[in-house]
Structure formats: structure tokens, C-alpha cells
Amino acid sequence: MKQKVLKVHPADNVLVALQDLEAGSVVNYNGTDYTLKEKIPAKHKFTTTPLQKGEKITMYGVLVGKAQTELETGVRISTENVKHAANGYALSTERRTGWHIPDISKWKDRTFMGYHRADGSVxxxxxxxxxxxxxxxxxxxxxxxxxxxxxxxxxxPDKYASFMQQLIKVQQAGGDIQQITETSWTAEENAxxxxxxxxxxxxxxxxxxxxxxxxxxxxxxxxxxxxxxxxxxxxxxxxxxxxxxxxxxxxxxxxxxxxxxxxxxxxxxxxxxxxxxxxxxxxxxxxxxxxxxxxxxxNQVSRQPAPLSKLTIGLECGGSDGFSGISANPAIGYTSDLLVALGGSVILAEFPELCGVEQEMSDRCRSTDDANRFIDLMRTYAQRAEEAGSGFDMNPSPGNIKDGLITDAIKSAGAAKKAGTSPVAAVLDYPEKVQQPGLNLLCTPGNDVESTTAEVGSGANIVLFTTGLGTPTGNPIAPVLKLSSNTKLFQHMPEIIDINTGTIIDGEETIEEAGQRILDYVIEVASGNIPAKSVVNGQDDFIPWKRGVSL
Known part of the structure; x- marks a missing residue:
């Protein structure tokens, strides 16, 4: 039977609805029954204990908000009854660089077919x-x-030009153009x-x-x-x-x-x-x-075998929903850990979407200098946003909120799962280039195109882009693979989604299994065997960041 709810972390005092739950229904999680006071749409969260005004809301094991009214058990948290809140952070001399190193025996001798450059990159x-x-x-x-x-x-060939030609023909013949649908015409395959x-x-x-x-x-x-x-x-x-x-x-x-x-x-x-x-x-x-x-x-250069350590993957999310942080993001987080263990590089950007997990990320830095640099970049960014009258708490978009990401801290805690568990090898300020293998933190906005543009400029030769709502972002020179957080989106927008991780929500595979499947897919795309949907669709988005306030 498909699981109805999920507690992301043992310390959480909210549960995530994995499907629509009706008001008055009783759901059981780990032996405890919860009677729902209202309808809880899929992707949204409800309280597991009574809360007084001002009490903390915890998810992913961290503070993500505070109750603005008295809340009973079984109530949906929303922008009306919960306000953004996040834990403070400070430089720690303790480096927490231990991580869950995955088994890489399946991939240690794998290669991809790439273009070798004089500087040693591929x-x-x-x-x-x-x-x-x-x-x-x-x-x-x-x-x-x-x-x-x-x-x-x-x-x-422009398939929509063919569509336009059909409209003109029907109009000139006195016909009804409304009878022409997306399935009643085919693009002319002009050579x-x-x-x-x-x-x-x-x-x-x-x-x-x-x-x-x-x-x-x-x-x-x-x-x-x-x-x-x-x-x-x-x-x-x-x-x-x-x-x-x-x-x-x-x-x-x-x-x-x-x-x-x-x-x-x-x-x-x-x-x-x-x-x-x-x-x-x-x-x-x-x-x-x-x-x-x-x-x-x-044209004199051709694809040749290269070790997977030559891959640099950008980690991105956009059009996120309430499932992004429990399916797609942790799945590519496991892919990230696999690649780091293989000697490759990954880039986590979007600093406004690390609000509330700053302490964890700074503690994961191998060096105190990098930890201090990360903290300085985060504080400077947050200060400039506040001076412009738009703090990190204003980051979630209407689409995010509608689908369960009601505070920036909830969004950020889920977004950070893209980074897996490996230590932070380096902290980069835009537009610096990746020089270290391992996990690199790159200061960029949360804006999808600005951030993707920056990750590629820093060296990402492929990008994993998770989405719960659907977004057509691409890049001119690097394949941007879209991963849906839910199966409904994968089926609804097949022309832009490459990989479905809704299988995790559906109970068909684990996060680790999805992460392994993603790495296999990445190797095929990197070798030129499978085209990314963003490449097929010609989605060549390129927007430089001017270092102004952009969330």
C-alpha cells in the first residue's frame, strides 16, 4: 500500500502529505493516529502536536518557521498561520567533514566519451x-x-511555422481554425x-x-x-x-x-x-x-574515453514543490556523493536558498577559511536584500507556496539536499571557476537562469535541474537535465522532463536507487548517446548576474 504521509526527520513536528488527505480522516504514522482538522493537499504539511503562538515549526530537523496562531494537531501549516524563521549561525572551529561515502564499485572503471582539452579538462x-x-x-x-x-x-526546422501555414490555408478556405489541434497537424520534416x-x-x-x-x-x-x-x-x-x-x-x-x-x-x-x-x-x-x-x-576534435572524475555537475532547482526536498533533491544529492567519491566535482549554488542551513554548510567546509568565506558571503547577500526591502523570507514564489513551500527555510532545507553529504571542498564567489574536485559552493541568486548561467560559467559541463512545477530552462553549451519531483509532472510535461524521481514518492524505488539511475543517465548524456530535452528544444538561456539583489 502506498504510504500516505512522511516524517522527513525524527525531530520534525510536521508530517508531509504524500497524497490528498480529506478533512476528518485519520492517518497513521509509526503507530500514532492523527485526525485531520482540515483537508491537507498533497505536498503540504500538517502539525503532529498542538502549538502555541510563537512555538517553533521543525522540518528536515531544523527550524523552518514559527506559529502565528494557536494550532491544534492535524492542522495544515500555511502562510496564514506560520511565519518564516531560521536558526542563527556562526563560525565554528570544528570541521564536520565525515560523510556517508557510497559504494562506487559499479562505476570506478566506467568512462564517458568526451572532448579532451589542452588544459586537461574534458x-x-x-x-x-x-x-x-x-x-x-x-x-x-x-x-x-x-x-x-x-x-x-x-x-x-520550425515545426510551428508548419502549424502557421495550416492556419493560413484553413483561413483562406473559409474554414474554422479552432478545429486544428496540436494532434491534427504534423511538422514538416524539412531537410x-x-x-x-x-x-x-x-x-x-x-x-x-x-x-x-x-x-x-x-x-x-x-x-x-x-x-x-x-x-x-x-x-x-x-x-x-x-x-x-x-x-x-x-x-x-x-x-x-x-x-x-x-x-x-x-x-x-x-x-x-x-x-x-x-x-x-x-x-x-x-x-x-x-x-x-x-x-x-x-572539427578535428572527436569524442574519446574519459574517467568520470572529469565530470563537473551543476546542481540546480526551479519551480520547486513540496516534494522536491524529499524526492528529486536528495536523489541528485546521492548522485552528487557518488561523483565526489569518484573524484569528480559538483557545484551547489543559489545562496538565498541556503537560508536556515548555513550552520550545517559552513561546518561541512574542510577549511576554516572557506567556512568563514561562506558565512561572509551569506551575511552580505542577506544584508543587501534587506536593504533593498526584500529579505530571504520573500524568496518563495507563488508557485512554491501553492505547492507547499510556505517559508524560505522550508524551501532552503529541501534545496540543500542537492548537495548530498560530502564535505565542502571550496567556496567560490561568482564568477570564479571550480579548481577543486568535490563539493563546491558558488554564490549565485536563486533565479533559475542566472544561477544555471553561473554554474556553467564556473565549469559545470552538465547540469541536474530538479523541478516540481515544470520549467523550460536550458543553457547554450551544457546539457541541462530536468528531473521531476513527482510522476504527475513527468507525465504532464514530457517534452521538457528527462528523468522522473516521482518513483520515490510512489514507493517504487529508494533515494539511493534513483541516484544511481541518474548517474547512469548522466554518463549517457555526457557521451552524446542521449540528448537532453533542453538541447532538443533549443533552450539556450543565458543571463549574466550583475551582483544586484536577485532572489
Missing amino acids: GTGNYWLVIPLVFCENRNVEVLKNAMLKELGYAK ESSKRIFPNVDGIKFLTHEGGCGGIRQDAQTLCGLLAGYITHSNVAGATVLSLGCQNAQISMLQDEIKKRDPNFSKPLYILDQQQTGSEPLLITNAIKQTFAGLMQA
């Missing part, structure tokens, strides 16, 4: 980048995109104008943005650091960079940031300055010619 893809140093060059980047994609065989000219190059990615000038000089420096992270990335073969010439984000600044990340940088890199070139047609033709030459070099 990519899961082989892309060419076209990047503007400033937003003034976005139009020229678009001109290059329109000129190159189709001719080189990278343009995909690309030509096969790929460079079969070993997975694509050309054009990363437009709104930065590079205006704002403050630190914004330009940060942007150059992020762009340098993409240019030196293991999934990138080379890049074409367009500069206007007078912007804050100078060419020399980008070159310095590249050298920080790869002192012996040797990839083909073409930088064109429009003001120096003068003629726009000359700028465009030179960019096309040099990019074509770079693609010829990039």
Missing part, C-alpha cells in the same frame, strides 16, 4: 561561441547568426539546407546580453569573468568575440580573466573591434571568415 559537448563584449554588438551577433546557422547545417559541414562541432552558440557598459565598472569586470568562464569551458572549442571599442568591458579585461582561468590558454580565439575596423561589412565578413577557420580546427 567536455561533454564541442561548441563554438560568438560573444559580444557589449550590448551594442548584439545586432552584429544576430547578423552572424542569420548568416551562418542555416548554411552550416545547424538551423532546425536542412545541407548536412553539417563540421560533424564534430555540436553547434555555434550566440550569447547576447545587456551588459558591458553603463552600470559600474565592477559589472564589466564580472561580465568579463563570466565570459572568460565560457570561453575556457571544457565544452567550448573556441570563440569569436565582437567589441565596439569604447565600452567598459575592454578586450584587455577579458584577456586577463581568461588568463586567470587558463594561464596556458591555446584555443582559437578571434577578437574583432568595430571602431578599429571601421566598415561594418568588413567587420562581419572578417568575423565569418575567422569563425569558419576556427570551426575547421574545432
Whole structure:
């Protein structure tokens, strides 16, 4: 029989409803009966003891809120009767680096097929980048995109153009366009104008943005650091960079940031300055010619076996629900532990979603310096948010709240499960690059695209992205695998979800079994055998963070 409720941690005084529970019904957990005072929707929580106003609500073993009214046993906690609260934190000289090292015998001799780079890294893809140093060059980047994609065989047929053609035909014939449904038409499988000219190059990615000038000089420096992270990335073969010439984000600044990340940088890199070139047609033709030459070099690289230690996985969540912290997040947390045990790297970001678990994360840092840096970054971020009138307590979105994540501390305690149990090897400030194997903490916003953009810029060559509500986020150069926290979502949005971890909620597999299954899937995607849905759908989201307050 499917379990109806779950206590996440023995110290918790709430239970999670795993299915809709009716008012007046009696549910039993570990021999104790609970009579529900109201309907408890799946994913929401109800009290297991009477609570007075001001008493603590505990979940995942930590403080996640305080009662705002007197609560009986069997009452659903909500934004009306519970307010966000979290434990304080301070630097501890005690390092708690013990962890549950998983059995890796199944994978210790496994490899994936990747692209080997001169700096020793290995990519899961082989892309060419076209990047503007400033937003003034976005139009020229678009001109290059329109000129190159189709001719080189990278343009995909537009299935919705076929749909539009059918609508026009029906309208012109005097018919009813409402009779055309998503199942009554099929996209024309138009062949690309030509096969790929460079079969070993997975694509050309054009990363437009709104930065590079205006704002403050630190914004330009940060942007150059992020762009340098993409240019030196293991999934990138080379890049074409367009500069206007007078912007804050100078060419020399980008070159310095590249050298920080790869002192012996040797990839083909073409930088064109429009003001120096003068003629726009000359700028465009030179960019096309040099990019074509770079693609010829990039095409000479092919996939070769590589150890799993060369994988760097970004851990991300978005559109989270009340099941995310008990299925998808702990599942990729176990995957994270497997990869760390194999010598690989993982990145946990989204600092606003570590509110309430700061003590645990800082205590897990191997060094006191890293623990102190994490605390400083968290406190600075929280202070700036409060100064802007929007503290971490305002982080949960309407969708989060509707599906059971009613306080930031509840959301954060579940989000932290993505990090598994391994020690923190390093704490990074955006947009620093991962240099240490193991678990890395990266300061980013909780915003899905900004955070995913940052994780890839720091070196993630594949991203595991959990969701309970569904979100189409992707990345231009790294596959972003979507994992649903519940089976209903997996069935409802199959075009964007890669992996279902609702099997944990359904009682079909354990967290450990799901985590192992995820790692096997990651290896296939990293080898190019299975395309991520985000890649198939062309979800090339890229939003640099300007270090302002973004939750």
C-alpha cells in the first residue's frame, strides 16, 4: 500500500502529505493516529502536536518557521498561520567533514566519451561561441547568426511555422481554425539546407546580453569573468568575440580573466573591434571568415574515453514543490556523493536558498577559511536584500507556496539536499571557476537562469535541474537535465522532463536507487548517446548576474 504521509526527520513536528488527505480522516504514522482538522493537499504539511503562538515549526530537523496562531494537531501549516524563521549561525572551529561515502564499485572503471582539452579538462559537448563584449554588438551577433546557422547545417526546422501555414490555408478556405489541434497537424520534416559541414562541432552558440557598459565598472569586470568562464569551458572549442571599442568591458579585461582561468590558454580565439575596423561589412565578413577557420580546427576534435572524475555537475532547482526536498533533491544529492567519491566535482549554488542551513554548510567546509568565506558571503547577500526591502523570507514564489513551500527555510532545507553529504571542498564567489574536485559552493541568486548561467560559467559541463512545477530552462553549451519531483509532472510535461524521481514518492524505488539511475543517465548524456530535452528544444538561456539583489 502506498504510504500516505512522511516524517522527513525524527525531530520534525510536521508530517508531509504524500497524497490528498480529506478533512476528518485519520492517518497513521509509526503507530500514532492523527485526525485531520482540515483537508491537507498533497505536498503540504500538517502539525503532529498542538502549538502555541510563537512555538517553533521543525522540518528536515531544523527550524523552518514559527506559529502565528494557536494550532491544534492535524492542522495544515500555511502562510496564514506560520511565519518564516531560521536558526542563527556562526563560525565554528570544528570541521564536520565525515560523510556517508557510497559504494562506487559499479562505476570506478566506467568512462564517458568526451572532448579532451589542452588544459586537461574534458567536455561533454564541442561548441563554438560568438560573444559580444557589449550590448551594442548584439545586432552584429544576430547578423552572424542569420548568416551562418542555416548554411552550416545547424538551423532546425520550425515545426510551428508548419502549424502557421495550416492556419493560413484553413483561413483562406473559409474554414474554422479552432478545429486544428496540436494532434491534427504534423511538422514538416524539412531537410536542412545541407548536412553539417563540421560533424564534430555540436553547434555555434550566440550569447547576447545587456551588459558591458553603463552600470559600474565592477559589472564589466564580472561580465568579463563570466565570459572568460565560457570561453575556457571544457565544452567550448573556441570563440569569436565582437567589441565596439569604447565600452567598459575592454578586450584587455577579458584577456586577463581568461588568463586567470587558463594561464596556458591555446584555443582559437578571434577578437574583432568595430571602431578599429571601421566598415561594418568588413567587420562581419572578417568575423565569418575567422569563425569558419576556427570551426575547421574545432572539427578535428572527436569524442574519446574519459574517467568520470572529469565530470563537473551543476546542481540546480526551479519551480520547486513540496516534494522536491524529499524526492528529486536528495536523489541528485546521492548522485552528487557518488561523483565526489569518484573524484569528480559538483557545484551547489543559489545562496538565498541556503537560508536556515548555513550552520550545517559552513561546518561541512574542510577549511576554516572557506567556512568563514561562506558565512561572509551569506551575511552580505542577506544584508543587501534587506536593504533593498526584500529579505530571504520573500524568496518563495507563488508557485512554491501553492505547492507547499510556505517559508524560505522550508524551501532552503529541501534545496540543500542537492548537495548530498560530502564535505565542502571550496567556496567560490561568482564568477570564479571550480579548481577543486568535490563539493563546491558558488554564490549565485536563486533565479533559475542566472544561477544555471553561473554554474556553467564556473565549469559545470552538465547540469541536474530538479523541478516540481515544470520549467523550460536550458543553457547554450551544457546539457541541462530536468528531473521531476513527482510522476504527475513527468507525465504532464514530457517534452521538457528527462528523468522522473516521482518513483520515490510512489514507493517504487529508494533515494539511493534513483541516484544511481541518474548517474547512469548522466554518463549517457555526457557521451552524446542521449540528448537532453533542453538541447532538443533549443533552450539556450543565458543571463549574466550583475551582483544586484536577485532572489
